[in-house]
Structures are given as structure tokens and as C-alpha cells.
Amino acid sequence: MFTERIWQRVEPIWSSYLDHPFVKGLADGTLSKEKFQHWLKQDYVYLIEYAKLMAIGSAKSRDLSTMSTFAHLLHGTLFMEMDLHRKYAASFGISSDELEATDSAATNTAYTSYMLNHAQRGGAEHVVACLLACAWSYNYIGKSLAQMPGARDESNLYHDWIATYSGEEFTELTNEAIRLMDALTEGKPEAELAELEEMIVKTSYYEYMFWDMCENLETWPIPQK
Numbered sequence: 531m532f533t534e535r536i537w538q539r540v541e542p543i544w545s546s547y548l549d550h551p552f553v554k555g556l557a558d559g560t561l562s563k564e565k566f567q568h569w570l571k572q573d574y575v576y577l578i579e580y581a582k583l584m585a586i587g588s589a590k591s592r593d594l595s596t597m598s599t600f601a602h603l604l605h606g607t608l609f610m611e612m613d614l615h616r617k618y619a620a621s622f623g624i625s626s627d628e629l630e631a632t633d634s635a636a637t638n639t640a641y642t643s644y645m646l647n648h649a650q651r652g653g654a655e656h657v658v659a660c661l662l663a664c665a666w667s668y669n670y671i672g673k674s675l676a677q678m679p680g681a682r683d684e685s686n687l688y689h690d691w692i693a694t695y696s697g698e699e700f701t702e703l704t705n706e707a708i709r710l711m712d713a714l715t716e717g718k719p720e721a722e723l724a725e726l727e728e729m730i731v732k733t734s735y736y737e738y739m740f741w742d743m744c745e746n747l748e749t750w751p752i753p754q755k
């Protein structure tokens with residue numbers, strides 16, 4: 531299975547996320563609200579671009595079952611995952627209009643542009659390769675954090691974040707993406723598999739950069755007046 535090979539390749543990268551100060555701060559609840567709000571706003575506009583991948587995937591699908599999987603993933607992003615963001619934002623007094631109006635930071639823009647570019651260059655398997663690290667690595671982080679003492683504690687402000695990304699609904703969406711990746715790569719020649727693997731590795735590096743961007747409150751290098 532292609533995703534078994536991918537797991538061997540990305541696990542060392544994804545396990546480094548667990549040592550990242552931002553992720554550690556989510557786990558024990560010590561992450562500052564300012565940093566979390568930066569993630570919340572940047573991630574909201576990230577997810578709007580990410581959701582477009584699934585619309586592209588639907589259009590590139592060769593059968594109704596594949597099309598339906600992309601549509602289900604799209605629905606899950608817009609109405610389940612982004613609801614988490616809207617709820618946290620409301621608790622901080624931030625409206626969904628304000629979230630949507632966020633100016634995408636440099637790393638965020640580079641990451642979503644990379645995904646949208648590569649997704650449009652190939653077939654539906656390119657689209658899944660671009661979105662796989664996003665879904666799967668968050669599920670991996672959520673499940674890893676959920677096992678840590680204090681992470682599931684109601685007093686941890688980030689309890690709902692951990693519960694969402696480790697939860698059944700998000701796990702099922704992730705598994706759908708994994709199954710789709712395996713189905714679409716069955717029988718593909720090595721050269722094509724290597725190209726897809728490269729996209730999954732690059733998006734995994736972008737994931738690390740996204741955590742860094744939030745930890746360092748980065749936007750663009752020249753401060754705006």
C-alpha cells in the first residue's frame with residue numbers, strides 16, 4: 531500500500547511536530563492566547579484555500595464514488611473543522627467575518643499556493659497527495675496529544691482543539707483520505723509514486739513551517755504601517 535510507504539517516510543517529520551513549542555503549548559495548555567489567535571485566524575483562511583482542493587478533486591474525479599469522497603471531505607472541512615474555529619473565535623469575541631478577512635501570512639500563502647498549484651497539474655491522485663499530510667498529521671497530533679496527561683483536562687483551554695482533531699469524526703475523514711490515496715495509486719508506476727511522495731513530504735515541511743509561523747506571530751517580513 532502506498533500510504534504504508536508514506537508513513538515510513540513522514541513519521542520522523544511528524545514526530546518532530548510534537549517537540550515544537552506551539553504544539554507542546556497546546557498539550558499542556560500553556561500556549562498564549564495571542565499565539566493561538568494567530569493560528570485561528572491564519573488557519574481559517576488556510577482552510578478556505580484547502581477546501582478548494584477538494585472542489586478541484588471532485589472535478590477531476592473519474593467516478594461518482596471518488597467525487598463523493600471529495601465532496602464529503604469538503605463538507606467536513608467547511609462545516610465540522612471550521613466550526614471549531616468559529617466557536618473558539620466567538621469565545622474570544624472575534625466574529626466569523628473578521629476571521630474570513632484575515633490577510634494570509636507569507637508562509638500560509640506559500641503553503642496554499644503550493645498545494646493548489648500541484649493539485650491542478652495532475653489527476654485526482656495529485657489532489658489527495660496535496661491534502662493528505664494536512665488531514666493525517668493533524669489527526670496524528672490530536673491523537674498523540676490526547677494521550678498526554680492534562681491534554682484532555684477541561685481546564686486546558688485547548689481541550690476542544692485536541693478533542694476535535696483526535697475525535698471520531700476527524701479520524702474518519704482522515705481515513706477516507708488515506709483510503710482514497712491508496713485506491714488512486716494502485717498499479718501506478720514508480721516514477722508517478724515518487725512524484726506524489728515528494729508532494730506529501732513537501733507539505734509535511736510546510737506543516738512544520740506553519741507551526742513556526744504561529745509560534746513567532748509571523749505575517750510578512752516588512753512590517754505594515
Ligand SMILES: Cc1ncc(CN)c(N)n1
Nearest residue numbers: 573576577664665668740
Ligand atoms: C495548516 C493546517 N494543516 C492541517 C490542518 C488540518 N486540516 C489545518 N487545520 N491547518
